[in-house]
Structure formats: structure tokens, C-alpha cells
Amino acid sequence: MNKLIPGYVKKINTKGGNFALMENLAAVQKGMREYGLPEDELFQPVDLFEARNVKAVVKSLAALARLVSTLVCRSTSVWWWPGGVCQSL
Numbered sequence: 001m002n003k004l005i006p007g008y009v010k011k012i013n014t015k016g017g018n019f020a021l022m023e024n025l026a027a028v029q030k031g032m033r034e035y036g037l038p039e040d041e042l043f044q045p046v047d048l049f050e051a052r053n054v055k056a057v058v059k060s061l062a063a064l065a066r067l068v069s070t071l072v073c074r075s076t077s078v079w080w081w082p083g084g085v086c087q088s089l
Contacts, residue, residue: 001031004068008034022049036071037064 001008009027013020025045032042041063047053 001028004035005031025049032064036067
């Protein structure tokens, strides 16, 4: 999230118990929500942490990529991923 919203996650836990590591995932989820991702496209931290629903995590990341590309295309005329150009919106 810090790449999309610089400085958003103030503290990234690299050590500690499960609770500390789950805080990282909760911060990512909160950032995705604040960036504009709809609630129904967000994964739950436990989906990734315990590998309960990896498919939901992948769908969330794809939805975030789609949202970012839409916002970038609205603000510039050049697609930020190699190989494409924004279409008229």
C-alpha cells in the first residue's frame, strides 16, 4: 500500500507472533478499502494468513490492479504497464 499511498502503513511488523503479522494484512486491507476498492472485493486477512481462501486474495489483488489502472488512465494518456495505451474513458 505504501507504493500507492506513500507512508500509509507506518509500521510494518517483520517479527512477532501471529497477531503482529495479521496486523500487516489488516493494514493492507484497510488501505485497499481507503483507496476505493469495494467491500465485496476485499479479502479477509485470515484468507491469506491461514491460506483459507487464496482465490479471494488473488481476486482482491486483481481488482486493485484494475482500480489503479483506471485511475492512472484517467490522470494520464499513457498506460503505466508495458505494452498498452489507455483507451478513451
